[in-house]
Amino acid sequence: xxxxxxxxxxxxxxxxxxxxxxxxxxxxxxxxxxxxxxxxxxxxxxxxxxxxxxxxxxxxxxxxxxxxxxxxxxxxxxxxxxxxxxxxxxxxxxxxxxxxxxxxxxxxxxxxxxxxxxxxxxxxxxxxxxxxxxxxxxxxxxxxxxxxxxxxxxxxxxxxxxxxxxxxxxxxxxxxxxxxxxxxxxxxxxxxxxxxxxxxxxxxxxxxxxxxxxxxxxxxxxxxxxxxxxxxxxxxxxxxxxxxxxxxxxxxxxxxxxxxxxxxxxxxxxxxxxxxxxxxxxxxxxxxxxxxxxxxxxxxxxxxxxxxxxxxxxxxxxxxxxxxxxxxxxxxxxxxxxxxxxxxxxxxxxxxxxxxxxxxxxxxxxxxxxxxxxxxxxxxxxxxxxxxxxxxxxxxxxxxxxxxxxxxxxxxxxxxxxxxxxxxxxxxxxxxxxxxxxxxxxxxxxxxxxxxxxxxxxxxxxxxx
Amino acid sequence: xxxxxxxxxxxxxxxxxxxxxxxxxxxxxxxxxxxxxxxxxxxxxxxxxxxxxxxxxxxxxxxxxxxxxxxxxxxxxxxxxxxxxxxxxxxxxxxxxxxxxxxxxxxxxxxxxxxxxxxxxxxxxxxxxxxxxxxxxxxxxxxxxxxxxxxxxxxxxxxxxxxxxxxxxxxxxxxxxxxxxxxxxxxxxxxxxxxxxxxxxxxxxxxxxxxxxxxxxxxxxxxxxxxxxxxxxxxxxxxxxxxxxxxxxxxxxxxxxxxxxxxxxxxxxxxxxxxxxxxxxxxxxxxxxxxxxxxxxxxxxxxxxxxxxxxxxxxxxxxxxxxxxxxxxxxxxxxxxxxxxxxxxxxxxxxxxxxxxxxxxxxxxxxxxxxxxxxxxxxxxxxxxxxxxxxxxxxxxxxxxxxxxxxxxxxxxxxxxxxxxxxxxxxxxxxxxxxxxxxxxxxxxxxxxxxxxxxxxxxxxxxxx
Numbered sequence: 061x062x063x064x065x066x067x068x069x070x071x072x073x074x075x076x077x078x079x080x081x082x083x084x085x086x087x088x089x090x091x092x093x094x095x096x097x098x099x100x101x102x103x104x105x106x107x108x109x110x111x112x113x114x115x116x117x118x119x120x121x122x123x124x125x126x127x128x129x130x131x132x133x134x135x136x137x138x139x140x141x142x143x144x145x146x147x148x149x150x151x152x153x154x155x156x157x158x159x160x161x162x163x164x165x166x167x168x169x170x171x172x173x174x175x176x177x178x179x180x181x182x183x184x185x186x187x188x189x190x191x192x193x194x195x196x197x198x199x200x201x202x203x204x205x206x207x208x209x210x211x212x213x214x215x216x217x218x219x220x221x222x223x224x225x226x227x228x229x230x231x232x233x234x235x236x237x238x239x240x241x242x243x244x245x246x247x248x249x250x251x252x253x254x255x256x257x258x259x260x261x262x263x264x265x266x267x268x269x270x271x272x273x274x275x276x277x278x279x280x281x282x283x284x285x286x287x288x289x290x291x292x293x294x295x296x297x298x299x300x301x302x303x304x305x306x307x308x309x310x311x312x313x314x315x316x317x318x319x320x321x322x323x324x325x326x327x328x329x330x331x332x333x334x335x336x337x338x339x340x341x342x343x344x345x346x347x348x349x350x351x352x353x354x355x356x357x358x359x360x361x362x363x364x365x366x367x368x369x370x371x372x373x374x375x376x377x378x379x380x381x382x383x384x385x386x387x388x389x390x391x392x393x394x395x396x397x398x399x400x401x402x403x404x405x406x407x408x409x410x411x412x413x414x415x416x417x418x419x420x421x422x423x424x425x426x427x428x429x430x431x432x433x434x435x436x437x438x439x440x441x442x443x444x445x446x447x448x449x450x451x452x453x454x455x456x457x458x459x460x461x462x463x464x465x466x467x468x469x470x471x472x473x474x475x476x477x478x479x480x481x482x483x484x485x486x487x488x489x490x491x492x493x494x495x496x497x498x499x500x501x502x503x504x505x506x507x508x509x510x511x512x513x514x515x516x517x518x519x520x521x522x523x524x525x
Numbered sequence: 526x527x528x529x530x531x532x533x534x535x536x537x538x539x540x541x542x543x544x545x546x547x548x549x550x551x552x553x554x555x556x557x558x559x560x561x562x563x564x565x566x567x568x569x570x571x572x573x574x575x576x577x578x579x580x581x582x583x584x585x586x587x588x589x590x591x592x593x594x595x596x597x598x599x600x601x602x603x604x605x606x607x608x609x610x611x612x613x614x615x616x617x618x619x620x621x622x623x624x625x626x627x628x629x630x631x632x633x634x635x636x637x638x639x640x641x642x643x644x645x646x647x648x649x650x651x652x653x654x655x656x657x658x659x660x661x662x663x664x665x666x667x668x669x670x671x672x673x674x675x676x677x678x679x680x681x682x683x684x685x686x687x688x689x690x691x692x693x694x695x696x697x698x699x700x701x702x703x704x705x706x707x708x709x710x711x712x713x714x715x716x717x718x719x720x721x722x723x724x725x726x727x728x729x730x731x732x733x734x735x736x737x738x739x740x741x742x743x744x745x746x747x748x749x750x751x752x753x754x755x756x757x758x759x760x761x762x763x764x765x766x767x768x769x770x771x772x773x774x775x776x777x778x779x780x781x782x783x784x785x786x787x788x789x790x791x792x793x794x795x796x797x798x799x800x801x802x803x804x805x806x807x808x809x810x811x812x813x814x815x816x817x818x819x820x821x822x823x824x825x826x827x828x829x830x831x832x833x834x835x836x837x838x839x840x841x842x843x844x845x846x847x848x849x850x851x852x853x854x855x856x857x858x859x860x861x862x863x864x865x866x867x868x869x870x871x872x873x874x875x876x877x878x879x880x881x882x883x884x885x886x887x888x889x890x891x892x893x894x895x896x897x898x899x900x901x902x903x904x905x906x907x908x909x910x911x912x913x914x915x916x917x918x919x920x921x922x923x924x925x926x927x928x929x930x931x932x933x934x935x936x937x938x939x940x941x942x943x944x945x946x947x948x949x950x951x952x953x954x955x956x957x958x959x960x961x962x963x964x965x966x967x968x969x970x971x972x973x974x975x976x977x978x979x980x981x982x983x984x985x986x987x988x989x990x
Contacts, residue, residue: 160871160872160873161762161873162758162759162761162762162872162873163871163872163873163904164765164872165871206711207711207715209709209711213708213709214708217686217708218708218709218711220715221682221686230964230968234964234967235964236962236964236965236968237962237964237965238965240940240942241871241940242869242870242871242904242940242941242942242945243678243679243682243683243869243903243904243905244674244678244683244869244900244903244904244905244942244945244946245869245942245944245945246671246672246674246683246722246942246944246945246946246947246948246949247942247943247944247949247953247957247960247961248949248957248961248965248969248987248988249719249722249723249727249968249969249972249987249988250672250685250718250721250722251965251968251969253715253718253719254714254718254719256715257711257714257715258714262714273770274765274766274769274770276769276770277766277769278769293627294627296627297626297627300629300739301739301742301812302812302814303812304739304741304742304743304771304810304811304812304813304815305738305739305741305811305812306769306811306812345769346769346770346771346815347766347767347768347769347770347771347815347820348769349767349815349816349819349820350769350811350812350814350815350816351814351815354814355812355814404707404708404709404710405707406625406628406630406706406707407625407627407628407629408625408626408627408628435709438708438709439628439707439708439709440708440709475705475706475707476707477705477707477709477710477711477712478712479710479711479712480707480709480710480711481709481711482711483711484711484712484713488712492712492713495712496712496713497701497702499695499699499700499701499702500701500702500703500713500716502699503695503701503714503716503976504713504714504716506975506976507714507972507975509975510971510972510974510975511968511971522713522714523713523714
């Protein structure tokens with residue numbers, strides 16, 4: 061970057077809108093697991109869309125690469141400047157622009173933290189369903205740029221499904237105002253879809269209009285013991301029918317997962333009287349007058365697929381059940397090295413997939429411990445393996461690529477996805493070529509060239525051009 | 526078209542796959558209201574994706590324009606060959622490819638009629654919620670190409686929201702296989718979104734994987750008298766809260782609408798004891814054990830916005846209530862000339878919009894009778910006017926453009942949409958320039974040029990390049 065470009069970018073970002081201080085920049089270069097680490101000499105921190113626009117116009121004119129960043133919680137390296145790019149932090153664009161209680165819509169800037177979006181909805185007596193582990197630091201702009209998933213997808217869909225409108229700054233600095241709050245709008249191509257899940261490679265999201273929902277007056281939550289993933293899939297269909305589509309979460313956990321959580325997480329305990337090979341955490345949300353708890357009790361009692369179950373009778377008990385599920389990543393981390401996959405498979409074939417894929421991994425890594433858990437209700441399994449008890453973590457981790465290839469090959473064979481909710485970033489970029497058709501890759505590249513002809517927006521992420 | 530190109534296209538479509546017979550072609554040139562009429566000397570009727578691929582490859586190579594067509598029920602002229610283009614009918618691509626009951630997915634070819642899609646879901650004990658007046662002839666390919674709306678959008682979303690995967694033939698004949706059945710798939714740009722609602726201008730949809738839902742075991746339906754649209758909007762929020770988001774339809778009708786229906790449609794009657802300025806038809810769908818009817822009765826009894834109400838106590842009574850709403854277009858047609866708009870407005874501002882827009886129209890056409898009805902729950906109003914009683918229909922209709930401009934200007938002022946569910950086609954193409962930003966139009970044109978560089982796919986529709 062020339063001194064002149066540097067000066068122009070700093071001026072465009074405003075007097076408190078930039079930093080060249082390595083100490084301030086450092087946290088923006090590395091993600092929390094220290095898996096990816098980049099480098100950059102300039103952090104820009106705009107507070108207005110006009111500043112983002114001016115910054116991108118300069119970047120485009122001078123072919124200066126830039127990496128947009130929200131809460132820096134992404135898991136695939138999309139938010140890291142690997143090659144000295146300018147970091148564009150949206151964190152200071154954190155205003156709520158408007159809320160419409162009657163229309164159930166909320167318009168916020170990209171840098172608003174997800175937990176604060178949830179709270180703004182809650183304060184208005186409404187509900188924003190996107191919920192995920194990183195919600196205390198992830199920003200809504202990042203959530204939309206990665207099309208985040210989380211625990212409520214089964215009922216409410218992915219982040220994409222929660223968006224009514226976007227404000228986007230294009231690569232050349234033009235502002236695309238698509239900030240509509242309409243449920244129905246068929247006036248030409250739905251351009252906002254291009255930027256959702258594009259990981260900042262096609263434009264920079266600066267604000268979003270979101271869908272809100274009636275706040276569920278009542279939750280019913282159960283932990284259910286089942287013999288197998290097949291029993292879990294069958295139970296899913298039964299519960300969906302009994303609860304009339306109100307199932308908001310349906311999570312599977314293996315016995316070893318519960319074992320790890322109770323071993324590593326203080327206060328965690330298995331509330332069932334004897335161990336089960338598999339567990340399902342199921343939850344429904346609905347109006348106060350719906351007899352959800354008795355529907356759950358009746359459905360579980362009459363199901364041929366349930367060997368034991370407990371229905372939460374208080375908020376505290378509900379939280380204890382959820383803590384089992386939510387502590388699983390942390391417990392697996394404390395147990396030692398692990399190899400992870402974020403895949404999805406058509407729900408009905410998950411049982412067969414788990415069997416075949418586990419066998420394929422054990423062939424490469426005998427003794428590895430399968431800890432497959434996750435959102436089986438929407439087909440998304442965190443297909444993870446922990447190092448064999450007493451095994452060498454480095455030797456174990458050295459087989460990551462080989463294991464991943466075997467797993468992803470099977471995912472492809474099962475018409476699944478090698479990235480269900482985490483995205484592509486740099487981590488899986490080169491794998492797209494293995495599993496996507498030439499036509500699909502061509503269209504992706506054509507879109508990238510059309511919307512970012514100078515390749516300044518998060519270059520090298522998602523797709524190489 | 527050269528004789529050689531003609532011969533190649535006929536060969537590509539197969540021996541029963543084309544027609545040059547004007548009698549057979551005629552019904553493909555004109556839509557049912559006779560509003561648009563085109564011309565074409567060649568109808569192609571492929572039965573396989575490979576045939577569509579071969580046809581488009583030839584069209585692209587020879588710069589031959591082609592108009593894809595499903596059930597020919599579109600309302601904005603998108604499916605009409607105005608300039609002698611080849612007609613590509615997808616109607617013979619009408620196979621169900623697969624259904625997965627456990628995963629709640631259905632994969633069908635583009636030419637399957639919507640009612641048959643609904644039936645295939647129903648036969649499997651499941652539910653496909655897209656429902657609209659033309660469902661007996663509209664095809665799913667056309668529904669997706671126009672991102673159809675209908676009466677269940679409030680609960681289930683637009684056609685776009687019901688799609689998991691697509692098979693698309695690109696302008697150059699390459700087949701883009703995006704036929705996935707996954708709920709979660711974050712592997713790069715979500716290309717299917719480009720083709721949904723693009724009205725056949727960016728590619729030809731040949732098959733789709735659709736989301737199915739648990740079949741509602743129970744419906745509660747009420748016809749409610751309210752004093753004003755404002756009361757209707759307030760009732761919507763109340764009902765959503767009481768029924769926990771299970772409201773599947775919330776339709777508004779004015780007194781004159783009920784009057785026209787009872788006057789023109791045999792057997793129709795107003796079930797309430799005295800006339801009301803406005804009526805709401807509200808329906809919820811849910812599991813068998815939910816006390817929906819008593820929730821409705823209690824909610825309506827305690828609402829300050831309800832002046833009278835009847836809750837359907839049988840399927841027959843429910844159908845009679847729906848007939849009032851569904852006959853409204855037909856009744857208005859029988860009443861004489863009308864000027865129509867398909868607009869959407871943020872729900873909370875609909876009452877003010879209706880007041881202002883009605884005043885604006887009456888200023889141009891004193892005595893015109895406002896028949897504003899529709900899906901107020903999702904913000905979509907069919908803002909229609911009937912000719913004054915005894916007025917001259919031609920004089921009335923001659924003011925269409927002027928009236929439309931006044932209405933659409935107000936829609937724009939209210940941050941609404943000038944085409945909520947019908948699309949753009951040719952009817953509203955030139956109006957996009959009035960209401961979309963230059964940046965948005967530029968990106969639309971750039972996409973069109975990228976995906977259809979020779980402008981062979983439905984040229985002149987949606988956007989001019």
